[in-house]
Amino acid sequence: MTATLVTGIGELVTNDPAHDGPLGLVHDAALVATDGRVSWVGRSQDAPDADRRVDLEGRAVVPGFVDSHSHLVFAGDRSAEFAARMTGEPYDGGGIAVSVEATRAASDDELRVLLARRVAEMRAQGTTTIEIKSGYGLDVTHEERALRLARELTDETTFLGAHVVPPEARDDRAAYVDLVVGDMLTACAPHARWIDVFCEPHSAHAFTEEESRRVLRAGLDAGLLARVHGNQLGPGPGVGLAVELGAASVDHCTYLSDDDVDALCGSDTVATLLPGVEFSTRSPYPDARRLLDAGVTVALASDCNPGTCYSSSIPLAIALAVREMGMTPAEALQAATLGSARSLRRDDVGHLRVGARADLTVLDAPSYLHIPYRVGVPLARALDL
Numbered sequence: 433m434t435a436t437l438v439t440g441i442g443e444l445v446t447n448d449p450a451h452d453g454p455l456g457l458v459h460d461a462a463l464v465a466t467d468g469r470v471s472w473v474g475r476s477q478d479a480p481d482a483d484r485r486v487d488l489e490g491r492a493v494v495p496g497f498v499d500s501h502s503h504l505v506f507a508g509d510r511s512a513e514f515a516a517r518m519t520g521e522p523y524d525g526g527g528i529a530v531s532v533e534a535t536r537a538a539s540d541d542e543l544r545v546l547l548a549r550r551v552a553e554m555r556a557q558g559t560t561t562i563e564i565k566s567g568y569g570l571d572v573t574h575e576e577r578a579l580r581l582a583r584e585l586t587d588e589t590t591f592l593g594a595h596v597v598p599p600e601a602r603d604d605r606a607a608y609v610d611l612v613v614g615d616m617l618t619a620c621a622p623h624a625r626w627i628d629v630f631c632e633p634h635s636a637h638a639f640t641e642e643e644s645r646r647v648l649r650a651g652l653d654a655g656l657l658a659r660v661h662g663n664q665l666g667p668g669p670g671v672g673l674a675v676e677l678g679a680a681s682v683d684h685c686t687y688l689s690d691d692d693v694d695a696l697c698g699s700d701t702v703a704t705l706l707p708g709v710e711f712s713t714r715s716p717y718p719d720a721r722r723l724l725d726a727g728v729t730v731a732l733a734s735d736c737n738p739g740t741c742y743s744s745s746i747p748l749a750i751a752l753a754v755r756e757m758g759m760t761p762a763e764a765l766q767a768a769t770l771g772s773a774r775s776l777r778r779d780d781v782g783h784l785r786v787g788a789r790a791d792l793t794v795l796d797a798p799s800y801l802h803i804p805y806r807v808g809v810p811l812a813r814a815l816d817l
């Protein structure tokens with residue numbers, strides 16, 4: 433057993449209601465990590481002895497960010513598509529086919545290098561738990577490969593064979609859905625914890641309510657847990673379907689009806705907001721205030737992907753949530769930690785109570801308030817203990 437005492441923490445965010453305020457703040461704090469788990473939290477002056485000591489010299493510490501929505505397994509470049517968005521070109525998911533072609537053409541080792549770089553980029557910005565989706569293979573071989581490679585880096589892997597209908601299957605959508613719920617699911621399920629679908633009537637490339645229900649039910653029957661891309665491009669059935677099927681999360685939630693908010697309110701389905709997408713597609717931001725005031729659990733994630741948001745920065749998502757979506761800095765930080773952990777049905781991350789994973793993110797700043805306050809400045813990094 434190796435115990436490390438982290439001391440000199442100017443402000444510690446625990447997300448533990450036993451401490452101060454909604455974020456469970458402790459000032460002049462210390463924390464002991466034993467074999468990767470938090471074993472003691474309190475004031476520096478009361479700290480026990482340990483085998484090792486790390487002095488953070490007054491810096492703030494927050495729970496490692498939990499990024500519950502990313503699409504990191506891709507090759508190729510779509511920066512020209514981003515430039516077109518900035519001059520008003522709308523997003524409809526059609527560009528996904530460009531990433532599919534480049535991803536299929538890449539070797540396993542090329543994809544491994546790209547993935548490792550993106551995961552390292554996330555850790556360097558304070559993210560310690562990462563969900564990764566497939567969705568740029570869209571045939572049995574390449575979807576299976578995407579999940580197998582993602583599994584080398586995280587247990588939170590999501591089968592997204594129903595991302596869009598690939599170009600070669602456009603004349604027979606039904607046959608493609610058959611493939612997703614048949615051979616593709618069989619090949620992918622051993623490497624996945626989750627099943628997801630892009631349920632979006634406003635995109636000819638994505639899936640209808642009925643198609644989405646079929647995909648999710650098949651995944652649930654195969655032992656996977658459900659999450660949904662819903663209500664991204666306009667009002668739609670995604671939220672209702674996610675709640676109906678007990679999905680852990682419905683992600684985007686940019687366009688919500690009163691019924692959607694009511695349904696989320698009485699459910700265990702988390703609303704995951706992805707403001708980097710609205711930033712990078714020049715779209716209206718979701719109304720986080722409305723969800724929070726209704727009592728819905730809200731998560732924030734990056735949605736790092738080559739089309740709608742090629743940013744892996746959770747600090748940016750927090751800053752946008754505060755500046756554009758009516759969240760307080762405390763609500764935004766909690767959504768990117770505890771809320772995101774709930775959306776992955778995890779209770780060992782997203783907080784720093786005794787027993788949690790010792791996933792600490794250090795800020796080169798005295799307070800968590802500096803995350804949105806010093807927008808664009810790289811303050812946060814995951815602490816290697």
Ligand SMILES: N=CN[C@@H](CCC(=O)O)C(=O)O
Nearest residue numbers: 528630661735737738739740
């Ligand atoms: N909307 C569907 N999927 C991604 C975008 C994928 C892409 O355009 O490459 C998203 O979450 O925004």
Ligand SMILES: [Zn+2]
Nearest residue numbers: 501503661735
């Ligand atoms: Zn996505």
